[in-house]
Amino acid sequence: MPPTFDKGPADDSSAGSGPAAAISKAPGPVPIKAIPVRHYGRWISAVLVIAILALLVNAFANANIHWETTRQYLFKDVILDGVWHTLYISVLSMLLGVVLGVILAIMRLSGNPVTGSVAWLYIWLFRGTPVYVQLIMWYNLALIFPTFNIGIYSEPMNTFMTPFLAALLGLGLNEAAYMAEIVRAGIQSVDEGQTEASHALGMSQAKTMRRVILPQAMRVIIPPTGNEFINMLKTSSLASVVTFPELMRSVQNVYTNNLAIMEMLFVACFWYLVMTSVFSVGQYYLERHYAKGRLRALPPTPFQRVRQLVFSLRRPEVARS
Amino acid sequence: MTTGTHPMVLAEGVHKSFGLNQVLQGIDLQVNAREVFCLIGPSGSGKSTFLRCINHLEKINAGRLWVDGHLVGYRQKGDKLYEFKDSEVAMQRRDIGMVFQRFNLFPHMTALGNVMEAPVQVKRETRSVARERAMRLLDRVGLAEKANAYPAQLSGGQQQRVAIARALAMEPKLMLFDEPTSALDPELVGEVLDVMRGLAEDGMTMIVVTHEMGFAREVGDALVFMDGGVVVESGHPREVLTNPQHDRTKAFLSKVL
Numbered sequence A: 001m002p003p004t005f006d007k008g009p010a011d012d013s014s015a016g017s018g019p020a021a022a023i024s025k026a027p028g029p030v031p032i033k034a035i036p037v038r039h040y041g042r043w044i045s046a047v048l049v050i051a052i053l054a055l056l057v058n059a060f061a062n063a064n065i066h067w068e069t070t071r072q073y074l075f076k077d078v079i080l081d082g083v084w085h086t087l088y089i090s091v092l093s094m095l096l097g098v099v100l101g102v103i104l105a106i107m108r109l110s111g112n113p114v115t116g117s118v119a120w121l122y123i124w125l126f127r128g129t130p131v132y133v134q135l136i137m138w139y140n141l142a143l144i145f146p147t148f149n150i151g152i153y154s155e156p157m158n159t160f161m162t163p164f165l166a167a168l169l170g171l172g173l174n175e176a177a178y179m180a181e182i183v184r185a186g187i188q189s190v191d192e193g194q195t196e197a198s199h200a201l202g203m204s205q206a207k208t209m210r211r212v213i214l215p216q217a218m219r220v221i222i223p224p225t226g227n228e229f230i231n232m233l234k235t236s237s238l239a240s241v242v243t244f245p246e247l248m249r250s251v252q253n254v255y256t257n258n259l260a261i262m263e264m265l266f267v268a269c270f271w272y273l274v275m276t277s278v279f280s281v282g283q284y285y286l287e288r289h290y291a292k293g294r295l296r297a298l299p300p301t302p303f304q305r306v307r308q309l310v311f312s313l314r315r316p317e318v319a320r321s
Numbered sequence B: 001m002t003t004g005t006h007p008m009v010l011a012e013g014v015h016k017s018f019g020l021n022q023v024l025q026g027i028d029l030q031v032n033a034r035e036v037f038c039l040i041g042p043s044g045s046g047k048s049t050f051l052r053c054i055n056h057l058e059k060i061n062a063g064r065l066w067v068d069g070h071l072v073g074y075r076q077k078g079d080k081l082y083e084f085k086d087s088e089v090a091m092q093r094r095d096i097g098m099v100f101q102r103f104n105l106f107p108h109m110t111a112l113g114n115v116m117e118a119p120v121q122v123k124r125e126t127r128s129v130a131r132e133r134a135m136r137l138l139d140r141v142g143l144a145e146k147a148n149a150y151p152a153q154l155s156g157g158q159q160q161r162v163a164i165a166r167a168l169a170m171e172p173k174l175m176l177f178d179e180p181t182s183a184l185d186p187e188l189v190g191e192v193l194d195v196m197r198g199l200a201e202d203g204m205t206m207i208v209v210t211h212e213m214g215f216a217r218e219v220g221d222a223l224v225f226m227d228g229g230v231v232v233e234s235g236h237p238r239e240v241l242t243n244p245q246h247d248r249t250k251a252f253l254s255k256v257l
């Protein structure tokens, strides 16, 4: 059937019906009444997804899992203690990684060939070897250096290199190599005019870096750093190899006794998911903070979004327009 | 601070090259205190480069450059030159304000924060003293009510006025302007030129790279036409602009006027 259109207002006026007719037509343009496009693909994929989900739920429900054990251990002290250790080794290693990473990045960008190559060598070495290997090497440092000796202080390496220190050095020094590259990219993203303006005001190199460059580089540095931290929360499980009692180690200790391996690994997964989820939300707020000045209006927080939604539901005429 | 009979800026045979590109090939000029000194010339003639040499953002390769009687970037002992340390260069720049074509405001600070930054960080002024002066300066450039706005929330003309206030906050004895209105929409040029006119009336020594011949004619005390890294012609703006002597000046002016 060929499509038919209503006569537009232009046709009417050309018919010479005069101003009175125009006034009677005042209530606005003719609204479009069209049949919307049908998204058959969406329906098919939704059915497929639901079917697969049902299969999975069924499989897990009938699997040989003792969910009761998982539930029992979820909030046991041994597990919570592991969560706590995971959190603080991750935070401290990340801190070490960020501080050292900033220093390495500045060394690389300094234009000083000596510090530049030192930083390059560091990054090459620590990025090029597995963190798992590095952890074990720190832990076994006593094999090649029996005593820790810095002149004024000395101690047998065996007692000096605690699981905590081995974990911190292994995770933190490795992280620094990655952070150095992230920070370098951030610093280089800041317009050169900023450095010039700062220097022209009489600010020193160091002041310029601290007050002008780094705060702006943050906008570029924060998102990948957040990812690094979320990675760190998970990578810290490798510290179990140096007997540091983080979450994975705690879980392993439990399942070597009760043999509920999968049940205990579910416990671990639960807590890793909780931690990574919480920090993802934190990252959102941090990014929002450093967007200050870049955007004319900050995006709403999730909380504000919910409020807007509720508000608009209460005033339907606003929601529809 | 020294005041005397010496010129505010004195350049003798200033050379500057980037690799094989000879940008400045012997600039001689003199800017007196309280003077508005205009610098014009075609694109690539080295105007910005010369301006940047004055506050040592670029190192000159040959010649001598003095600001307020002091060598820029070096200390002379006998016939030997000693390069300034980073901190000494910074010290020298305090007294020279610079305004850029693209404003270069600090985007993560408010207008007020931009103006307060250098006095607090460099001169170690207390925040209350710095804030008071910053508000006075923002008021002077007509932006007191925008004190808490971020640069992204300001128009180009407003940003440039904040940038001028920021430079003035260090109470410089010399202001360098590098095409301060070139990045602005035509209707915003006037508000920035008005601020600069006010500065000139207050006796600020200013070196202005500009394409605003009207401003140069009205406000300028001296004008230099640069081309190919040398000063081609100089004199009083009205003379040079209405009655240029050199062919290159004539050709340039016929294009821009």
Ligand SMILES: Nc1ncnc2c1ncn2[C@@H]1O[C@H](COP(=O)(O)OP(=O)(O)OP(=O)(O)O)[C@@H](O)[C@H]1O
Binding pocket: B018, B021, B023, B041, B042, B043, B044, B045, B046, B047, B048, B049, B050
């Ligand atoms: N940092 C730099 N490195 C290499 N070359 C440069 C640098 N800065 C400027 N130049 C070169 O120096 C020459 C003069 O540049 P300058 O910016 O001083 O010109 P200008 O007179 O200010 O021109 P415009 O009117 O376009 O601003 C140009 O050929 C430019 O390519």
Ligand SMILES: [Mg+2]
Binding pocket: B047, B048, B049, B178, B179
């Ligand atoms: Mg220029």
